[in-house]
Amino acid sequence: MRPDTLRLVVRAYRVMAFTTGVLVIVLCFVGIPLQAFAHNLFIATYVGTLHGFLYIVYVIVAFVMTRAVRVPLASWRTVIVLLAGTIPVLTFVVERWVSRTYINPALAAAGVAPREHPVLR
Amino acid sequence: MSSVAPRSRWRFVISPRWLAWHAFTILAVVGMLWLGDWQLRRAEAGNALSWAYTFEWPVFAVFGIVFWAKTIRDEAKPRQAAGGEATAPGGESGLSGLPATAGQRAATGGDEDEHDPELDAYNAYLSRLHKQVRGHGRAHGLR
Numbered sequence: 098m099r100p101d102t103l104r105l106v107v108r109a110y111r112v113m114a115f116t117t118g119v120l121v122i123v124l125c126f127v128g129i130p131l132q133a134f135a136h137n138l139f140i141a142t143y144v145g146t147l148h149g150f151l152y153i154v155y156v157i158v159a160f161v162m163t164r165a166v167r168v169p170l171a172s173w174r175t176v177i178v179l180l181a182g183t184i185p186v187l188t189f190v191v192e193r194w195v196s197r198t199y200i201n202p203a204l205a206a207a208g209v210a211p212r213e214h215p216v217l218r
Numbered sequence: 219m220s221s222v223a224p225r226s227r228w229r230f231v232i233s234p235r236w237l238a239w240h241a242f243t244i245l246a247v248v249g250m251l252w253l254g255d256w257q258l259r260r261a262e263a264g265n266a267l268s269w270a271y272t273f274e275w276p277v278f279a280v281f282g283i284v285f286w287a288k289t290i291r292d293e294a295k296p297r298q299a300a301g302g303e304a305t306a307p308g309g310e311s312g313l314s315g316l317p318a319t320a321g322q323r324a325a326t327g328g329d330e331d332e333h334d335p336e337l338d339a340y341n342a343y344l345s346r347l348h349k350q351v352r353g354h355g356r357a358h359g360l361r
Contacts, residue, residue, distance in 0.1 A: 138267075146270045160285055169292050171239050179285075200301060201349055202342035 098165050100207040107200050110162035111192065113155040114181070118188030120148040125185045154181040166203035168195070227294050236290075243286040250279040 098106075128140035129151045156179055179192035230236055254275030260267035 121252040145267065149270055149274050152276065153281075156281055158276070162282075164288075164292070171236070171289050175240050175289075180263065197349065202346045206338050206342045 098207075100204075100209045103165055103203065103207050105207055106162050106184070107204065108157045113158045114127070114188050114192045117148060117151055117182040117184075118190045118192075120144055120151065121183060121188065122185050124148055131157045152182050162195075162200075166195075166199040168199050222304075227296070230293060231290060239286070243282055247279045247282045250275045250282065254279070 124144045128144050131137040132141040134205060159178050159182070160175070161164065164176055168174050168178065178191055181187045182197075231240075254272055257268045257271040257275060261272050
């Protein structure tokens with residue numbers, strides 16, 4: 098993979114991780130309590146649907162990213178990265194872990210300085 | 219290097235590790251289709267939100283199959299093809315100048331110009347270690 102492509106893939110992954118991560122937190126900590134206790138379905142419906150569709154994009158981007166930075170093939174690590182987009186807060190933890198363990202070394206090996214900052218640090 | 223009889227490169231698909239992955243894939247795909255069916259029943263019962271999920275679960279089931287197939291294909295690829303990206307020769311950090319060990323050279327057939335996946339992995343490992351210890355000991359005036 099060319100360094101430019103690698104950087105693009107990593108950036109797409111970080112954007113999608115941040116987006117789905119925020120949506121799932123809103124859904125679980127605002128939408129579902131509102132639905133359960135106030136019978137207000139607005140957030141659960143719209144944020145839920147939006148997260149559902151963006152998660153499809155997240156899964157594709159995250160899978161391509163795991164291949165690009167050589168997360169071991171057929172490993173639980175790949176599964177965890179893909180599932181992280183559905184579990185509150187885990188997205189951010191996993192993004193940090195993947196950055197440290199795979200993305201930064203892969204960027205360094207491709208001769209790309211990891212000059213962009215991760216979404217969360 | 220002893221000459222081993224050329225085994226099929228697809229042999230790994232019947233290894234215990236991969237049989238477990240096949241089982242996991244089947245379970246996951248069946249489970250996702252079942253969830254899609256459940257959402258369809260909920261949607262037909264009048265839950266409008268379930269229509270979106272009705273179409274989503276089969277999509278995830280397809281993803282499961284595609285990722286499984288792609289991973290098998292990648293695993294079957296010869297190792298040399300996996301690390302053959304052309305980066306600017308020597309244009310990176312000083313780490314790329316590390317000489318390969320005799321074992322590594324023998325393993326890659328002594329081709330020095332070829333980008334060595336083992337050396338790349340080693341360099342990635344070094345830079346990872348470097349990142350991990352960067353800033354350590356600063357509080358003690360060591361750096």
